[in-house]
Amino acid sequence: MTTILPxxxxxxxxxxxxxxxTIDPFLKKESSRxxxxxxxxAVGLLVTLAISLLIARPAESILVVGGMLxxxxxxxxxxxxxVFAAGITSLFFMEVEALNHRAEIYFLLLAATxxxxxxxxxxxxxxxxxxxxxxxxxLYLLAGFLKKDEKSTEAGFKYMLFGALTSAVLLYGxxxxxxxxxxxxxxxxxxYFSSFNLVAVGITFLVxxxxxxxxxxxxxxxxxxxxxxxxxxxxxxxxxxxxKAAGFAVLIRLFIAxxxxxxxxWSLILAILATLTMTVGNLIALTQKNVKRLLAYSSIAHAGYxxxxxxxxxxxxxxxxxFYLIGYILTNLLAFGIVxxxxxxxxxxxxxxxxxLSRRNPALGLAALVAFLSLAxxxxxxxxxxxxxxxxxxxxxxxxxxxxxxxxxxxxxxxxYLNVLKYVYLYRMxxxxxxxxxxxxxxxxxxxxxxxxxxxxxxxxxxGPWFGFASKAAISLF
Amino acid sequence: MHFPFLSVIVFTPxxxxxxxxLYKPEQKKAIRITALSAAIFALALSVWVYFTYDKAVAGYQxxxxxxxxxxxxxxxxxxxxxxxVPLVLLTxxxxxTGVMISWGIEDRPREFFAFLFILASGVFGVFASLDLFMxxxxxxxxxxxxxxxxxxxxxxxxxxxxxxxxxxxLFIGSVVSLIGALVIYWTSGQHTFDMLVLETVKFxxxxxxxxxxxxxxxxxxxxxIFPFHNWSPDGHVAAPTxxxxxxxxxxxxxxxxxxxxxxxxxxPEGAKFWAPLIMGxxxxxxxxxxxxxxxxxxxxxxxxxxxxxxxxxxxxxxATLKPEGLLGAGVQMFSHGVMTALFFAxxxxxxxxxxxxxxxxxxxxxxxxxxxxxxxxxxSLVSMGMPGFSGFVxxxxxxxxxxxxxxxxAVIAAISIIVTASxxxxxxxxxxxxxxxxxxxxxxxxxxxxxxxxxxxLMALMIGIGIFPALMVPWVQSGVQHILALLGGA
Numbered sequence: 001m002t003t004i005l006p007x008x009x010x011x012x013x014x015x016x017x018x019x020x021x022t023i024d025p026f027l028k029k030e031s032s033r034x035x036x037x038x039x040x041x042a043v044g045l046l047v048t049l050a051i052s053l054l055i056a057r058p059a060e061s062i063l064v065v066g067g068m069l070x071x072x073x074x075x076x077x078x079x080x081x082x083v084f085a086a087g088i089t090s091l092f093f094m095e096v097e098a099l100n101h102r103a104e105i106y107f108l109l110l111a112a113t114x115x116x117x118x119x120x121x122x123x124x125x126x127x128x129x130x131x132x133x134x135x136x137x138x139l140y141l142l143a144g145f146l147k148k149d150e151k152s153t154e155a156g157f158k159y160m161l162f163g164a165l166t167s168a169v170l171l172y173g174x175x176x177x178x179x180x181x182x183x184x185x186x187x188x189x190x191x192y193f194s195s196f197n198l199v200a201v202g203i204t205f206l207v208x209x210x211x212x213x214x215x216x217x218x219x220x221x222x223x224x225x226x227x228x229x230x231x232x233x234x235x236x237x238x239x240x241x242x243x244k245a246a247g248f249a250v251l252i253r254l255f256i257a258x259x260x261x262x263x264x265x266w267s268l269i270l271a272i273l274a275t276l277t278m279t280v281g282n283l284i285a286l287t288q289k290n291v292k293r294l295l296a297y298s299s300i301a302h303a304g305y306x307x308x309x310x311x312x313x314x315x316x317x318x319x320x321x322x323f324y325l326i327g328y329i330l331t332n333l334l335a336f337g338i339v340x341x342x343x344x345x346x347x348x349x350x351x352x353x354x355x356x357l358s359r360r361n362p363a364l365g366l367a368a369l370v371a372f373l374s375l376a377x378x379x380x381x382x383x384x385x386x387x388x389x390x391x392x393x394x395x396x397x398x399x400x401x402x403x404x405x406x407x408x409x410x411x412x413x414x415x416x417y418l419n420v421l422k423y424v425y426l427y428r429m430x431x432x433x434x435x436x437x438x439x440x441x442x443x444x445x446x447x448x449x450x451x452x453x454x455x456x457x458x459x460x461x462x463x464g465p466w467f468g469f470a471s472k473a474a475i476s477l478f
Numbered sequence: 479m480h481f482p483f484l485s486v487i488v489f490t491p492x493x494x495x496x497x498x499x500l501y502k503p504e505q506k507k508a509i510r511i512t513a514l515s516a517a518i519f520a521l522a523l524s525v526w527v528y529f530t531y532d533k534a535v536a537g538y539q540x541x542x543x544x545x546x547x548x549x550x551x552x553x554x555x556x557x558x559x560x561x562x563v564p565l566v567l568l569t570x571x572x573x574x575t576g577v578m579i580s581w582g583i584e585d586r587p588r589e590f591f592a593f594l595f596i597l598a599s600g601v602f603g604v605f606a607s608l609d610l611f612m613x614x615x616x617x618x619x620x621x622x623x624x625x626x627x628x629x630x631x632x633x634x635x636x637x638x639x640x641x642x643x644x645x646x647x648l649f650i651g652s653v654v655s656l657i658g659a660l661v662i663y664w665t666s667g668q669h670t671f672d673m674l675v676l677e678t679v680k681f682x683x684x685x686x687x688x689x690x691x692x693x694x695x696x697x698x699x700x701x702x703i704f705p706f707h708n709w710s711p712d713g714h715v716a717a718p719t720x721x722x723x724x725x726x727x728x729x730x731x732x733x734x735x736x737x738x739x740x741x742x743x744x745x746p747e748g749a750k751f752w753a754p755l756i757m758g759x760x761x762x763x764x765x766x767x768x769x770x771x772x773x774x775x776x777x778x779x780x781x782x783x784x785x786x787x788x789x790x791x792x793x794x795x796x797a798t799l800k801p802e803g804l805l806g807a808g809v810q811m812f813s814h815g816v817m818t819a820l821f822f823a824x825x826x827x828x829x830x831x832x833x834x835x836x837x838x839x840x841x842x843x844x845x846x847x848x849x850x851x852x853x854x855x856x857x858s859l860v861s862m863g864m865p866g867f868s869g870f871v872x873x874x875x876x877x878x879x880x881x882x883x884x885x886x887x888a889v890i891a892a893i894s895i896i897v898t899a900s901x902x903x904x905x906x907x908x909x910x911x912x913x914x915x916x917x918x919x920x921x922x923x924x925x926x927x928x929x930x931x932x933x934x935x936l937m938a939l940m941i942g943i944g945i946f947p948a949l950m951v952p953w954v955q956s957g958v959q960h961i962l963a964l965l966g967g968a
Contacts, residue, residue, distance in 0.1 A: 362503065362589070369626075378622050379615045388611075388656075392550070395660045403660070407653040414649055418625065418642065426629050426638065464547040471549060 006064040006071035008056040009048055009079050010117050016044040017110035024103035038094035038444070041106040045087035045113075049080060061476045067185050068127040070253075072476040075121030077322065077469055078249045081329050082120070085242040086113040088333050091448040092234035092340050098146055099232055105145060108138040109238070116246040123257075125174045125184040128250065132170070132214070136163050139243060143231040155230025162213065162223045170210025176203050186257040193259050204259060204266065211254070214247030217307065218277040221300045225284075228296035233343050236292060237336025240299040241329040248306060248325055252318055255310065256477045271311045275405050278304030282412040291339050291420060292349045295332070298375060301413060302328055305390055308406055312393040318474035320389035323467055327374070327382035327459055334452035335371040337445065338364060345439050354423040359434035364441060367449050368424050372417040374456050377410050382459035389467070482542050483527050484556035487566065488602040488616075490520045491573070495595035498588055506587050510577070513591040517577045520602070521570035527558065528567045528953070536560060536956035538608060538674070546612075551670030555609040560957025561738070562605045564812040564950060565731055569601050571939065572727045572819050575932040576720035579823050582830075583631065583718070590631055594720065597623040601728050604736060610659050610671040613736065614652065620732060621648045621700070624713070624725065631718040640709075640716035647709040651699030651733075655740065658693035662744060676744050677964060683747045690748025694741030694756070700733025702789040704762040711782030719826025722778070726785045727819035731811045734792045738807075738961070742796060746965045749799060756797040757880075761887055763790025768894040772901035777828065777835040780905055781821045784861060787894055788814045794891065795876040799965055801958055803879025808954035809947075810872035813940065817860045817869065820936040824853045827929060828909065831922045837905060842914030846922035851910040853933045858902035860940050863895055867944035871951065 004011065020041060027036060061072035069075070086109055093109070094100045115135030122128035140163060144156015178184055180199060181192045193200050213220040228236040259266065281301030288294040306328070309321035339349060341364065346353040358365025374381035387410060394403040429437060441449075459466050494516030501509050531539055538557035546552045558566060576594065583590050596619060603616025622645070629641035663671060666679045699706040710730070714722050742749040749756075767787030774780045788810070795807025827850050828843060829835050844851040860869035873895075880888040914922075925933075943950050 358589070359586075366499070373622065379618045384615070384618065388614075391657070392660050392663070395657070396664050400657070400661065403657055407657060411646065411650055411653065415642070415646060418645065421626075422629065422638065425626060464545070464549075464552075467547060467549060 003064065005056045006058070006062075006069060006121075009052045009083060010114055012048040012051065013083070013110050013114045013117065016041070016048065017107045017114070019044070020103055020106050020110070035094060037103055037106055038090055038100060041090040041110070042087050045083050045090065049083045049087070052083070053080065058476075063123055063185075063187070068124045069118070069121045070123035070187075071121065072473075073469070074249065074253065074322070074473040074476050075117075077326070077473045078120035078245060079117045081245065081326055082113050082116045082242045085238060085329055085333060086110065088337070088448050088452065089234050089238045091444050092237065092337050095340060095344055095442065095445055096232055096234060097344070099234075105142065108142050112138040112142070112238075113242070116242055119246045120249040122250070122253075123186050125177060125186065128186075129171055129174055132167065132250075135243065135246060136167065139235075139239060142235045143227055143239070145235070146232055149230070151230035152232065153230075155227045158223060159227045159231075166210050166213035166220065169206055173203050173206030173210060176206065186254065189258045190260055207254065211247055211251050212273070215244050215251065215303045215306075216277075216300050217273055217303055218280050218300070221277065221281065221303075224300055225293045225296040228299075229290065229292045229349075233292065233336055233340035233349075236296075237333050237340070240295065240336065241332045244299065244303060245325040245329055248321060252310065252321060253477065255313075256318070267311050267313060270307060271399065271402050274304045274307035274311055274402065276304075277301070277307060278406060278409040282409050282416075285416050286412065288416070289351055290349050291351065291354065292343075294416065294420065295335055295339065298413065298416075299332060301409065302332075302375075304409070305387060305406055308394050308399070308402055309390040311399060311402060312390075312397045314393060314397050315471070315474050315478065316389070316396055317393040318477060319467065319471040320386070320393045322470040322473045323389055323463075324386040326466065326470065327386040327456075330452055330455040330459065331371055331374040331381070331383055334367065334449065334456060335375065337449055337452065338368050338371060341439065341441065341445060351420065351423050354420065355427040356429040356432075356434040356437075357424040357439070359428070360437050361439040361441065364439060364449075365424050367453055369421060370453050370456055372421055374460065376414045376417040380457060380461045382456050382463070385460055385463045385467075480540075483523055484540050484558065484606045485542055485554075487520055487523045487527070487570075488556065488599060488606055490516055490523070490599075491595035491602065492599040495592040495599070498592045498595070501588055503586065503588050506584075509588050509591060510581055513595070514574070514577050516595065517570075517574040520598075521574045524567045524570035528563055531558065531560075531563050531953065533560065533952045533956045536959060541608070550611075551668070551672065552611045553609055553672065554612060555672060556606040557608045558606055559960060560953045560955065561808050561961070562735065562957070563953055564808065565605045565728075565735060565815075566602060568731070568812050568815040569598065569605065569728050571935070572723055572815065573598050575819060575823065575936060576723050578928040578932040579723065579826060580718070580720040581926075581928050585631065590627070593623040593626050594724070597627070597724060601724075601732055604732050608673050610663065610673055610676065610740065612671070613673075613740070614656055614659065617652055617732065617736060620729065621645070621652065624648075624717075624721065624729070627721045628713060628717045631721070632716040633718075636712060637716045640712040644709045644713040647706065648700050651696045651706065653696075655693050655696030655736070658689050658696065659740065661689055662693075673739065673744065681745065681747070683751075686745040686748035687751045688748075690741060690745040690752055693745065694737045694749070694752070697733050697737035697741060698793065700730060701737060701793060702730050702733070702763070702786050703793055704759050704766065704786075704790070707763065707767070707786045710786055711779055714782035714785065714822070715776065715778045719822060722822040722826070723819040726781070726822060727815040730785065730789050731792075731815055734789065734796070734807075734811060738796055742799075743961060743964050750965070753797045753799055756793060757884070757887060760790045760793035760797055761891055763787060764794065764891050764894045765897075768897040768901070772897055775837050777837055777840070777905065777909065778822075778825050780837075780901065781818065781825060784898065784902070785814070785818055787898065788818075788861065791873060791876055791891075794880060794887075798876075798879035798883045800879040800882055801962055802875040802882065804958045804961055805951065805954050806872050806874065806876030806879060808957060809868070809943075809950055810876060812950060813860065813868035813872045813943065816936050816939050817857050820853055820857045820933065820940070823929075823932060823936070824850045824857070827925055832918050837908050839915060840909045840918070841912040842910070843922065844910040845914070847910075847925060849930055849933055850925060851906075853937060854910065855906055856937045856940060858906055860944075861902055862899040865944070866941070868940045868950075869944075871943060871947045
């Protein structure tokens with residue numbers, strides 16, 4: 001039993017995926033399939049979450065499955081949020097006409113989630129690479145799932161090409177590590193990287209490139225806007241949250257386990273990367289006219305903010321990154337959920353589609369307010385606390401200038417988020433007949449959005465216990 | 479454990495806002511009644527807190543402390559001293575009168591009152607917080623709803639521009655202070671955001687000199703300090719009446735108060751070092767604000783710039799770092815809050831009826847709107863510092879304080895009193911006396927009972943404090959003692 005417990009979430013995910021493919025042929029009628037498959041996935045994920053939380057909590061950090069995985073709080077917390085994000089995303093899938101009757105998307109979603117869970121807990125280079133590919137391939141498929149939509153096909157293809165390229169770079173880095181050390185376990189490697197030499201620099205560079213793509217750090221960010229814009233909106237939401245968080249989980253683990261002593265030399269480079277990522281993401285976001293592209297650039301900027309915590313390289317720093325990502329998962333899922341809903345009702349993701357939203361559906365308008373303000377970093381939403389923590393970590397370790405850069409960036413962010421809210425609250429539809437164009441919201445979406453709004457508020461006000469989890473995750477790494 | 483007055487005051491508006499959001503949009507009457515009852519409840523508690531505050535004991539009272547995030551030393555820590563207790567009362571008053579004045583809002587009153595109350599919660603929170611983190615938390619909550627309130631319900635011509643400008647100015651100011659606060663936190667080595675502990679930490683003079691200015695000025699942006707005052711008149715003018723009342727009446731005090739509490743009280747050496755600069759900036763505020771106000775033709779811009787001028791007096795009072803100056807500044811914050819609330823309420827009433835705020839297009843309004851005219855006259859007398867009104871109680875000590883520091887500054891600042899007197903009297907004469915333009919004949923309907931109650935309440939406060947300064951001065955005095963102790967008994 002003890003050998004199964006650490007990988008219980010993964011086992012349940014796999015079982016759920018197989019179940020879905022099994023029952024799919026038995027469902028005939030289009031309409032019953034539709035809600036059944038989605039609900040089945042969502043409830044299955046909820047059960048997975050509940051069971052894992054109840055019986056599969058890690059006690060102390062141990063290597064399991066022959067040293068392939070590490071069973072610790074960092075992995076566990078990330079896993080729980082991946083499962084949560086997948087559950088919410090499956091509810092959003094049900095709203096999209098072209099997707100909701102296909103069993104494959106739910107299976108692909110579960111497969112990607114499984115891969116992310118493995119990513120977050122991999123303790124071995126081979127396992128890590130396999131996990132990354134298990135995550136990526138279903139995501140390529142999901143991004144290009146709307147076969148008849150040119151943009152979606154382009155998104156899937158582009159994502160795959162860049163993804164494959166950077167995966168190859170990453171793999172090259174891994175093979176060099178193995179070649180020079182003869183070891184593949186992450187936790188055996190740190191001794192080989194204790195001194196600053198050319199090989200170490202080269203390897204770090206290759207590995208960083210591969211991971212930078214995953215979390216869309218500058219200069220490997222350019223795929224994100226096109227992919228997010230073209231992919232079905234719920235997929236984009238999942239990509240920008242869970243997949244990015246998984247990339248960060250790997251990044252954190254690698255940096256602490258493999259390159260702890262290199263970090264002092266690398267921190268300036270990482271700080272510059274963070275600065276560029278934030279600034280580029282925010283400045284380009286300013287000029288966007290499409291909310292999905294806006295969120296894509298803003299998600300690049302958010303990767304930059306989260307990097308501040310990595311740069312700080314302290315316990316508080318890593319705890320703040322974990323907290324930042326948790327908050328970001330909740331907030332961005334909420335934002336993409338709203339975009340998905342507005343997109344499927346109005347058929348457009350451009351700003352004018354949001355005009356009069358607060359009159360067409362006041363509750364949805366309020367949810368948009370919560371999402372965008374949280375992204376902008378306003379209390380009492382989680383975005384404020386998350387930013388506060390990363391800046392605090394930066395200042396603790398003396399990176400005052402980086403905190404100032406982050407804060408200047410968040411002002412730019414506030415400006416463009418407010419621009420969207422201006423459409424939601426201030427502008428009206430052309431004929432001012434919002435009452436005739438009420439946006440209908442199905443119960444499942446109300447459910448999903450309500451959970452997210454409550455989550456954003458809860459983490460933003462009663463943040464103590466949640467930060468406690470994040471700290472536990474950070475402590476488990478050292 | 480006593481009854482948690484302050485938490486109840488802080489969270490009442492927030493709970494009311496959430497409650498209001500649960501109504502259907504059509505239930506406008508129920509929404510308004512809920513709003514008014516919540517506001518009256520909060521005011522009643524603030525009055526209770528004000529009068530039961532023990533001035534003889536002084537210090538922080540009604541203290542409540544709950545651990546919020548022990549790992550970083552963040553706690554929900556409330557308490558009021560002699561400086562903040564009048565401001566809590568002021569917020570209660572402006573909240574009640576603001577709701578009364580906004581009774582007639584027809585466009586989405588549900589959202590309007592909800593946002594207004596979220597703002598009010600933030601304001602109460604800042605005045606009552608003794609924790610640096612929570613102070614920021616509430617500060618941002620207080621600042622942000624302004625954007626929506628102005629941009630949705632504001633004056634259609636300038637609201638988008640003014641709302642964005644205001645939000646960005648204030649956000650920039652607050653995040654600059656936030657960096658300062660974080661540096662204070664990590665430098666103190668105490669691992670707590672508790673300001674009572676941070677007050678006792680002796681930071682090195684160099685540190686204080688470097689960080690005082692960002693912290694103080696960051697907050698003072700919201701207090702309208704020159705050269706960062708530019709957002710304020712535009713914001714005032716674009717905002718709907720109740721929001722202007724809140725904005726000029728309470729929010730600007732928020733900036734001044736936070737600048738005092740975090741800037742001066744945590745970094746007293748820095749304050750001493752930079753006091754001449756602050757004084758210079760405040761002097762520009764006072765004189766320049768008064769002159770600009772005197773050339774405006776828009777009634778609301780006159781009041782907007784006069785606020786810049788009067789907030790300059792508050793900053794000036796702080797910058798003297800003398801007991802008289804601080805005392806005057808404390809009273810001025812309250813007095814100016816009530817006065818501008820009254821001014822903006824009356825401007826709103828005039829505009830709702832005449833549909834113009836251009837002073838040359840108005841006239842003879844005293845006949846149809848006698849109470850409004852009296853309100854403006856009382857406000858004018860307060861703003862020029864006439865004895866017998868609260869403005870005198872505030873301005874006289876400030877000038878005494880300035881005189882003790884630098885007599886020349888007092889002389890120059892005194893010019894503003896003359897300018898103020900000239901423009902407020904001119905406005906009164908042009909708007910309320912003389913002949914009513916024909917375009918307005920027959921359009922001027924009388925104000926309703928709620929408006930009257932609000933006006934009378936505001937006027938009574940200003941006259942009351944003017945005649946019986948003992949209703950306010952001892953409170954502020956007890957707060958000043960504590961600040962002086964931190965400054966090393968100057």
